[in-house]
Amino acid sequence: MTANRSSAPALAVVGATGAVGSTLLQILPTRADVWGDIRLIASQRSAGRRLAVRGEEAEVLALTEDAFDGLGPGDVVLFLTPAEVSARWAPVATARGAVVVDQSAAFRQDPEVPLVVPEVNGYAARIRPRGIVAGPDCVTAAMIAAVGALHAGFSLVELTVSSYQAAGAAGRAGSQALRRQLSLVAGTALGEAPGDVRRAVGEDTGPFAAPLALNVVPWSGDLREDGWSSHELAVRAETRRILDLASLKVSVTCVQVPVVTGHSLTVRARFEQRVDARTAREVLEAAPGVVLVDDPAAGEFPTPADAAGTDPAWVGRLRGSLDDRYALEFFVCADNLRKGAALNAAQIAELIVGELA
Ligand SMILES: NC(=O)c1ccc[n+]([C@@H]2O[C@H](COP(=O)([O-])OP(=O)(O)OC[C@H]3O[C@@H](n4cnc5c(N)ncnc54)[C@H](OP(=O)(O)O)[C@@H]3O)[C@@H](O)[C@H]2O)c1
Structure with a gap:
């Protein structure tokens, strides 16, 4: 985990080591400083790796139930993972009360999951019966x-x-x-x-x-x-x-x-x-x-x-x-990798935090 700014909402990034995850870590310092703790999660293969985020080093956690400990209402979990990983683990994050933003294909056609591009239909992120908001395909x-x-x-x-x-x-x-x-x-x-x-x-x-x-x-x-x-x-x-x-x-x-x-x-x-x-x-x-x-x-x-x-x-x-x-x-x-995935996910997460604040 990175620097503890515990009063602000936490952001967990599942898939932090991938192509989209790496792009997100580059983008975060250029965005509004709205996040408290930033938690990096990937597969067991990457557990223990250290990655730079917001100018500090953070250790990558393996994706397990424990990886979501301490997250709750007001926090956001980004899934930048293959669809089968998002499908399996997003409900685990929402069960803790966090809102999930998923950039895979897992929920894009689920009528209970809004599909959002903030410049076009940002309002749709407000109604999310499953606690999940999806971002579209990069095309x-x-x-x-x-x-x-x-x-x-x-x-x-x-x-x-x-x-x-x-x-x-x-x-x-x-x-x-x-x-x-x-x-x-x-x-x-x-x-x-x-x-x-x-x-x-x-x-x-x-x-x-x-x-x-x-x-x-x-x-x-x-x-x-x-x-x-x-x-x-x-x-x-x-x-x-x-x-x-x-x-x-x-x-x-x-x-x-x-x-x-x-x-x-x-x-x-x-x-x-x-x-x-x-x-x-x-x-x-x-x-x-x-x-x-x-x-x-x-x-x-x-x-x-x-x-x-x-x-x-x-x-x-x-x-x-x-x-x-x-x-x-x-x-x-x-x-x-940016508007097609990481940037869109960051924009949705910021919308959600703005609404919950
Ligand atoms: N690339 C694009 O332009 C783009 C655009 C729009 C949407 N997307 C979607 O975004 C998602 C991520 O794409 P990507 O291009 O970043 O893929 P990627 O480079 O293959 O990265 C996949 C990420 O998911 C993690 N992961 C894989 N299997 C896992 C498991 N079983 N448990 C936990 N973590 C696991 C990987 O961790 P390890 O490093 O530990 O393996 C890595 O961090 C996909 O759903 C993709 O369809 C991609």
Whole structure:
């Protein structure tokens, strides 16, 4: 545990050693100083490790019932863990009276668990019958502040999205697999003959269905019999929930690209009202969590390399659709570990603490 500031609410971070957990520990000192004790928890493998948080070293505890001792009403427990770990252990934390913020897929479709992006539907975090609030998937999170602001302005009726997803969305295993593959293909004359990249990378493609170095993989998640992937359906369902548009038409294609951190998406959004790029620009310029960077002639446009390590969703290439006066097209990039996970979780936790204070 870190410095005892016992009068303020405690924050426990389960999964503190993972890709999202490490990002959260970097973010915490940059956020409002609302927390008392900060407790770090991970698997038995990491027990005893020492990590820096808020400028001090803290020992990582193993995830056991005892790890929640002393936590209670007013405290918040973040789960930045695989879904099966969140599903098993979040109820243990809520049984102690703490509120859980879960960043996994475990509760995102549970009607008794609000799915929250503070810039869009922060109010929803107040009603949490199970004592749990969920954050969305990192693809949903990358676009939803921009889409939500446009929906508030023009009333969304249809959304078509393609993702260009970073390897880091698959956790440490994903970014390590891409780095390993890149080192295997680096400096070789590849891509000239069929099978070159596959031969260099070998059988072990990590969490991806094919080599990701010098390549793209045309789905993420599990493929179903009807051809849609679990990830595509999740983004569709989450978008509907967060915007409270149960029958919104949504079509998503998830594609993995050889980027370590930073998701990019192309978005086509169709509205009830006529839209033009100029008015849409004004809406996005005022939208919380969104930065419009859209002057390609001056070298101003978003890329995942520029979005990595930053908090907002960066929007560019904003155009009115050529054949439809009710539709807009744009490109958006966001850091999958920050707005896609750790930052969103921190923002929800701060909302809850503000409400309980
Ligand atoms: N990466 C992203 O961009 C992203 C974005 C949005 C949401 N998410 C979601 O956020 C969660 C964490 O993702 P991640 O990318 O940080 O994964 P990760 O890098 O694999 O880290 C997983 C974390 O969970 C801990 N953990 C694993 N099994 C455990 C167990 N049995 N008991 C206790 N702790 C356990 C790990 O501890 P050890 O180090 O001790 O193994 C580690 O701290 C996942 O549900 C993921 O889907 C990730």
